[in-house]
Amino acid sequence: MTKILSVHSFRGGTGKSNSSANIAARLAASGHRVAVVDTDVQSPGIHVLFGFDEHIPGHTLNDYLFDNAPIIDTAHDVTERIALSGAEVHSGGALFLVPASIKAGDIARVLRQGYDVEALNDGFRELVKGLELDYLVIDTHPGLNEETLLSITISDILLLIMRPDKQDYQGTAVTIDIARRLEVPELLVMVNKVPSNADLSVMATDVSEAYGVEVAGVLPLSEDIVSNASGGLFSLTNPDHEWSRAIKAVVDRLAR
Numbered sequence: 001m002t003k004i005l006s007v008h009s010f011r012g013g014t015g016k017s018n019s020s021a022n023i024a025a026r027l028a029a030s031g032h033r034v035a036v037v038d039t040d041v042q043s044p045g046i047h048v049l050f051g052f053d054e055h056i057p058g059h060t061l062n063d064y065l066f067d068n069a070p071i072i073d074t075a076h077d078v079t080e081r082i083a084l085s086g087a088e089v090h091s092g093g094a095l096f097l098v099p100a101s102i103k104a105g106d107i108a109r110v111l112r113q114g115y116d117v118e119a120l121n122d123g124f125r126e127l128v129k130g131l132e133l134d135y136l137v138i139d140t141h142p143g144l145n146e147e148t149l150l151s152i153t154i155s156d157i158l159l160l161i162m163r164p165d166k167q168d169y170q171g172t173a174v175t176i177d178i179a180r181r182l183e184v185p186e187l188l189v190m191v192n193k194v195p196s197n198a199d200l201s202v203m204a205t206d207v208s209e210a211y212g213v214e215v216a217g218v219l220p221l222s223e224d225i226v227s228n229a230s231g232g233l234f235s236l237t238n239p240d241h242e243w244s245r246a247i248k249a250v251v252d253r254l255a256r
Contacts, residue, residue, distance in 0.1 A: 002128045004136045005254065006155040010171025012043075012142040014161045015192045018225070019247070020139040021049040022235040023159075024095060026251040029082050029236070031090035032134040035075060035127055037061065037098040039120065039151065040141040041110045044100035048230045050078045054102045062101040064123055065115040071123035072130040074098050085236035096131055117146050121154060144175065152179055157186040157254060159216065163193045164203065169210070176211050188216040190250055195221050217250040219243055 007020040017040070024036040038046045038061065047056055058076065063069040075096040082089050101107065128136055138151045152158055158179050162168040172189070179187050191207055194200060204215040222243045228234045235244035 002133050002136060003156045003254075004124070004128075004138065004154055005157045005159060006138045006140055006151040007159045007161065008140045008148065008152070008175065009142050009161045009168075010144070010175050011168060014142075014163055014168070015219075015225075016142065016161050017046040017139050018049065018230065018234075019161055019190065019192065019219075019250075020137055021046055022233055022244075022247050023251055023254065024135070024137045025082055025085070025087075025233045025236060026248060027135050027137075027255065028079065028093045028095035029087050029089050030251070030255065031093045032255070033092065033094045033132055034135045034137060035096040035098060035131055035133050036137040036139060037124070037127070038100040038139050039147060040139060041065070041100040041115070042107065042141060044102055044107075045230070046139050047097065047099035047102070049233060050076075050081050050097050050099075051084075051232070052076075052099060056099050056102065060099050060101040060106070061123075062106045062110065065119060066109070071098070071126050075127065075131060081233065082236060085233045087236040087239070094131075096127075098127070117150050120147065121150055124154065144178065149178070149182070152184060153182050155184055157188065158184045159250075159254070160187070160189050161192050162189060162207075164191060164195070164198065173211065176213060187213050188253070189213050190217045190219065191215065192219045193221040194218055216253045217246045219246045 009016045028034040059069040059074040064071040079095045162172045200218040208215045235247040
């Protein structure tokens with residue numbers, strides 16, 4: 001049975017797309033069929049982590065949203081990116097990416113016209129069925145809007161990413177309240193970019209007690225991640241790094 005995982009943050013800059021890409025890749029490497037969808041059509045970027053530049057070949061999510069292509073045709077098989085990162089793909093594993101267009105005209109059209117959010121919901125179902133997915137990972141647009149609420153509503157798991165920042169604490173509290181009102185089956189928090197002088201276990205306890213939710217992982221602020229500059233799937237190219245081990249722990253929790 002397919003699990004739908006929405007990866008969300010109240011504000012931008014939390015490392016949401018980087019986390020989504022690495023989580024999806026690790027799930028696929030462990031033998032699952034996974035698709036990750038970039039629904040941040042206003043400011044897309046996850047495609048860079050899978051080796052695409054601004055000239056994305058073939059169709060994008062925008063083509064589906066504006067009736068130019070079926071959504072199954074927007075799914076790019078990026079399984080080889082796992083092997084290129086030096087990791088083994090266990091039997092049955094596959095990874096697909098549905099990127100959003102980075103073309104200025106396509107982004108402007110979304111901003112000007114919007115799109116049918118219900119069509120996006122239908123597209124998710126078609127992807128799940130057409131690609132026979134074990135996991136559908138939705139990389140959402142930060143904040144709260146109609147698209148975000150849809151993603152939260154249909155999710156089996158909502159993974160909220162936050163930083164140890166007062167604005168993030170307040171915004172995450174609002175998002176958790178909404179997720180509970182929408183009766184999301186499973187709600188998890190991941191704290192990212194935690195300064196080196198902080199105790200990670202204490203941070204996990206404090207956040208869990210503040211929100212009454214399970215903390216799936218606490219990830220350190222790392223200069224190595226910054227230096228990687230979205231240059232690839234860091235948790236696969238550097239599996240022994242502290243950040244990578246924390247991501248692996250989150251993936252193990254999600255796959256439990």
